[in-house]
Amino acid sequence: MHDKSIAELSAGLKAGEYSSVELTRHFLDRIAAHDGQLNSFITVTEAGALAQAEAADARIKAGEAGPLTGIPIAHKDIFCTRGVRTSCASKMLDPFVAPYDATVVTNLAAAGVVMLGKTNMDEFAMGSSNETSFYGPVSNPWDTDRVPGGSSGGSAAAVAARLCVAATGTDTGGSIRQPASYCGITGLKPTYGRVSRYGMIAFASSLDQAGPMTRSAEDAALLLTGMSGFDPKDSTSIERPVEDYAAALGKDLKGLKVGVVKEFFGDGLDGGVAGSVQAAIDALKKLGAEVVEVSLPNSGLSVPAYYVVAPAECSSNLSRMDGVRFGHRCEDSKDLMDLYERSRSEGFGDEVKRRILIGTYALSAGYYDAYYLKAQKIRRLISDDFKRAFEQVDVLVGPAAPDTAFVKGAKSDDPVAMYLSDIYTIAVNLAGLPGMSVPVVPAGGLPVGLQIIGNYFEEGRLLNVAHQLQLATDWHQAAPAGFA
Ligand code: GLN
Numbered sequence: 001m002h003d004k005s006i007a008e009l010s011a012g013l014k015a016g017e018y019s020s021v022e023l024t025r026h027f028l029d030r031i032a033a034h035d036g037q038l039n040s041f042i043t044v045t046e047a048g049a050l051a052q053a054e055a056a057d058a059r060i061k062a063g064e065a066g067p068l069t070g071i072p073i074a075h076k077d078i079f080c081t082r083g084v085r086t087s088c089a090s091k092m093l094d095p096f097v098a099p100y101d102a103t104v105v106t107n108l109a110a111a112g113v114v115m116l117g118k119t120n121m122d123e124f125a126m127g128s129s130n131e132t133s134f135y136g137p138v139s140n141p142w143d144t145d146r147v148p149g150g151s152s153g154g155s156a157a158a159v160a161a162r163l164c165v166a167a168t169g170t171d172t173g174g175s176i177r178q179p180a181s182y183c184g185i186t187g188l189k190p191t192y193g194r195v196s197r198y199g200m201i202a203f204a205s206s207l208d209q210a211g212p213m214t215r216s217a218e219d220a221a222l223l224l225t226g227m228s229g230f231d232p233k234d235s236t237s238i239e240r241p242v243e244d245y246a247a248a249l250g251k252d253l254k255g256l257k258v259g260v261v262k263e264f265f266g267d268g269l270d271g272g273v274a275g276s277v278q279a280a281i282d283a284l285k286k287l288g289a290e291v292v293e294v295s296l297p298n299s300g301l302s303v304p305a306y307y308v309v310a311p312a313e314c315s316s317n318l319s320r321m322d323g324v325r326f327g328h329r330c331e332d333s334k335d336l337m338d339l340y341e342r343s344r345s346e347g348f349g350d351e352v353k354r355r356i357l358i359g360t361y362a363l364s365a366g367y368y369d370a371y372y373l374k375a376q377k378i379r380r381l382i383s384d385d386f387k388r389a390f391e392q393v394d395v396l397v398g399p400a401a402p403d404t405a406f407v408k409g410a411k412s413d414d415p416v417a418m419y420l421s422d423i424y425t426i427a428v429n430l431a432g433l434p435g436m437s438v439p440v441v442p443a444g445g446l447p448v449g450l451q452i453i454g455n456y457f458e459e460g461r462l463l464n465v466a467h468q469l470q471l472a473t474d475w476h477q478a479a480p481a482g483f484a
Contacts, residue, residue, distance in 0.1 A: 001018065001023060001026050002026065002027065002162035002165075003162060003479070003484070005215070005216055005218060005219055006067065006068065006071055006166065006214075006219045006222050006223070007067070007218060007219075009023065009070075009071055010065070010067050010068070010069070010071065013056075013060055013065070013069070013070045014060060019053070019057045019060075019070075020053040020056040020057045020060065020069075020070030020071075020072075020114060021053040021054055021057060023070065023071075023114075024049050024050060024053040024072050024114050024116070025050070027072045027116055027163065027164055027165070028044070028046055028049065028116065030161075030162065030163050031044055031116065031158075031163050034163060034483060035158075035163060037139060037141075038138060038139050038144070038148075038157050038158070038163075039120055039136055039137065039139065039154075040119055040138050040148075040153075040154040040155075040157040040163060041074065041116075041117045041119055041158065041163075042077045042085070042087055042089065042118050042119065042120050042133075042135050042154070043077070043084060043085050043087075043118040044116065044117035045115060045117045045118070048083075048084070048115065049072065049114050049115060049117070052109070052113075052114040052115060053070060053072070053114045055112075056069050056070035056112050056114060057070065059112055065112060066111055066112055067222050067226075068108065068111040068112055068113050068222060068223070068226050069112030069113075070112060070114060071112075071113050071165050071166070072113070072114045072116050072164055072165055073108070073113050073114070073115065073164050073165055073166045073167055073168070073223075074115070074116050074118065074119045074155060074158055074163075074164040074168075075104075075105060075118055075167070075168045076118070076119050076121055076152050076154065076155050076167065076168050076169050076170060077089055077118035077119060077120065077121055077154070078125055078170055078200055078201050079101075079104055079118075079168060079199060079200055079201075079210070080098035080102045080105070080199040080200070080201070081098055081101055081102070081105055081115070082098055082099060082100050082101045083097060083098075084118065085097055085118070086098040086118070086201070087118075087135075088123065088124050088125070088201045089120060089122060089123045089124070089132070089133035089134055089135055090123045090124055090134050090348065091134045091347050091348075091349070092321050092326075092327040092328050092347035092348055093201075093321070093326070093327060094134060094328070095328075096327075098199070101199060102196075102198060103196035103198040103199055103231045104168055104195060104199070104210050105199065107196075107227050107228075107229065108168075108223075108227055111226040113226070116163075116164050119154030119155045119158055119167055120133050120135055120136075120138045120153065120154030121133060121151045121152060121153065121154055121155075122150040122153070122175075122351070123348075123349045123351060123352050124201070124203055124314070124352050125151040125152075125170055125172055125175055125203045125208075126151065126203065126314070126352055127151050128149060128174070128178055128411075128421035128422060129147035129148075129149065129150045129153070129406070129408075129418065130147055130149065130150040130151065130153030130154065130157075130179070131147060131408060131409075131412060132349055132350075132352075133154075137408055138153045138154050139157065139408075140160075140183060140405045141157055141160045141161040141183065141480040141482070141483050142183065142184065142405065142445070143405065143445075145408060146182075146405040146408065146446070147405055147406060147407075147408055148179050148182055148183050148405065149178045149179030149180075149181065149182035149183065149401070149405065149421070150175060150178070150179055151170070151172075151179075152169030152170060152171070152175045152179050152187075153179045153182075153183075155167035155168065155179070155213045156169070156179035156182065156185055156187070156213055159183070159213050159214060159215060160183040160184055160185050160479075160483070161480060161483040162479065162483055162484075163483075165219070166212060166213065166214040166215075166219055166220075166223050167212075167213045167214075168210055168211070168212065168213065169187060169210070169211060169212075169213045170200060170203075170208055170209065170210045170211070171187075171189035171208075171209055171210075171425075171429065172203050172207045172208045172209075172429060173204075173207065173306050173310060173425060173426045173429050174400075174401075174421070174424075174425030174426060176188065176189045176213060177189060177400045177401075177425045177435060177436065177437035177449065177451060178400060178401045178421055178422055178437070178449075180213060180400065180437040180438075180449055181399075181401045181437045181439075181447065181448060181449025182401065182404065182405040182446075182447060182449075183405075184439040184442070184447030184449075184475075184476075184480070185213060185214065185215055185476075186213070186214050186216055186217055186220050186437070186438050186439065186466060186470075187211065187214075187220075187436060187437050187449075188211045188212055188220050188434065188435075188436040188462065188463070189209055189211045189425075189428065189429070189434060189435050189436070190209055190210075190211050190224065190228060190434050190459055191209075191238075191432060191433060191434045191456050191458075191459065192206075192236070192429075192432035192433075193236050193237055193238035193432070194228050194237075194238065194457065194459065195209060195210045195211065195227055195228045195229075195237075196228075196229070196230075196231030196234040196237045197209070197210070197234050197236065197237070198231055198233040198234040198237075202313075202317040203310070203313070203314050203317065204312075204313035204314055204317070205313055205317060207306075207309070207310060207313070207430070209429070210227065211224065211227075212224050215476060215477075216467075216470055217249070217436075217438065217463045217464075217466035217469075217470055217476075218249060218467055218470075220245075220436070220463060220466075221245035221246040221248070221460075221467070222245070222246050224245050224459060224463075225242060225243065225244055225245045225246065228242050240457065243459070243460055245460050245463050248460035248461070248463060248464050249463060249464050251464050251468075252287070252288060252468065253287040253289045253465065254288035254289075255288065255289075255290065256284075256288070256289040256394050256395070256465065257289070257392070257393040257394045257395075258281070258284055258289045258290065258291045258292070258393060258394070258395055258396075258397055259293070259294030259389055259392060259393035259395070259396045259397070260281060260291060260292070260293050260294065260396075260397055260398065261294055261295075261296055261299070261389075261396050261397070261398040261424075261453075262293050262294065262295045263295065263297070263299045263300060264299070264398030264399055264424050264451075265398070265399075268402050268420065268423065269399060269402050270402060270403045270404065270443070272404070272444050273399050273402065273403060274399070275443065276440045276441040276442065276443045276448040276450075277397075277398065277399045277440060277448065279440060279441050280438075280440035280441070280450040280469065281397060281450075283469060283472060283473055284469065286472070287468055287472055292393065294389045294392060294393055294396060295385075295389075296382075296386065296389060298381040298382050298384075298385050299382065299385065299427045301378045301381070301382065302378075302382055302423075302426045302430055303419055303420065303426055304378075305375040305378040305430060306375075306422075306426045306429070306430060307419060308358075308362050308371045308374075308375035309372070309375050309376070309379065309430070310355070310359075311355040311356070311358040311359030311362060312359040312362045312363050312371075312372050312375075313359070314352075314355050314356065314359055315356045315357075315359030315360045315363065316363070318348075318352070318356060321344065321348075322339075322340050322343065322344065323339055323340065323342075323343025323344070323347070324339070324340075327344075327347050328343055328346060328347035329343050330342035330343045330345075330346055351415075354415065362375075378430075379430045379431075382427050382430050382431055383430070383432070385427075386427075386431045386453075386455075390455040394454075395452050395453065395454050395458075395462065395465055396453040396454075397450060397451065397452055398424055398450075398451050398453075399424055399448070399449070399450070399451060400424060400425060400437035400449035400450065401421055401424065401425070401437075401449060402420065402421070402423055402424065403421075404442075404444060404447065404448060405446055405447070424451060425451065428453055432456070433453055433454065433455065433456060434457070434458060434459045434462055435451055435452065435453040436451070436452050436462050436463075436466060437449035437451050438450050438452065438466045438469060438470070438475075438476065439475045439476045439478070440473075440475050441475060442475075442478070450469075452465055452466060
């Protein structure tokens, strides 16, 4: 059952071949059997899942089921879930039980999904390897000595290992696409504003966006339709009707203009990854796409600009974790300053502290113009690059990450090497565009992702390109040994 697509499972549920309770039990058993090796879940909500599955079965019997009704999924532990611990993988929020659901959670629950639990992640979504979690690192199911990528590494590992049908993730600088690439799954970061951020614990508010992490583009289309939409509770959510993304999957690629981003094939790109990405581009050509080279001349500035903007926003967002309003509180504080200082020192991990320090510095009166304002100007140059590119082509392609999953610990002492994991994804967040990663030919036995970037609100086009590629190839169907 765990190898089937959402559409196949939904058909099986409607035909009465199995119930949602049986399906949910099956995945709960898989989590119990396999997650000891992976650590992809922080919390498993067994009783809640079985109750939701029973309700889904009743809906199916009554003939009121939609395409997601009764499908077991997992949520990244960054989404508030009412009555369930919402930790953001931080000691700071370890005991926090959210009093309300994030809109993504509400929307998917209304569509009838079953929540199996909350997945592990980098602390407050800061990281590219899932090694900064308070609950310990996540292992990559393709090689458990390696990282799954981050920050949505728990979701990526759980989907790849078939411990859930699909999962939600969030992407501020690459946290859906890079782990999707490392774990051999399909991940989509939507246009900024397509999916509500309400109840999604904020890291960098002008960049954060939630999206689906699935095995196929077809599953991603169904999940995206279920999670997106205008939300009056999020002032940056966009008032635009939700598309039926699954209905957009039928077009062939003849005449599709594909731009290969020249700057994404320079120094720093692993040779094996380059070969795999090239094979995928050749496959697109065979399907009728016209491939041309395109330049994004300012993309080299994206990592430095991001590491000013994201820390600046995080230093402000995380100020609420002060031991008074939210978060861990130290014992026996002498006075208010002592309470703040010790609560924050004890509650946050090293990477989060580094970001808060950088961000506070960049926003301080004497440095604001030199850093924050300058980074915002670079951000504009980067969006202008994309604007020009989309005057020439329909989609852009390149690698999602410069390498394959690395061995745990390999980059832990070198934050800059870690930051460069997102060298091809960050520009997309700075511009607010949609982007996805789809599995292509592995390199050295490890998964590789092709990144496909679209113009604003062209999620349907991206999903169709990925779907056509997945109809013609079987790269996305490979399962890691031991988890098939
Ligand atoms: N790896 C990047 C960072 O550490 C991106 C994280 C993300 O997208 N949440 O900030």
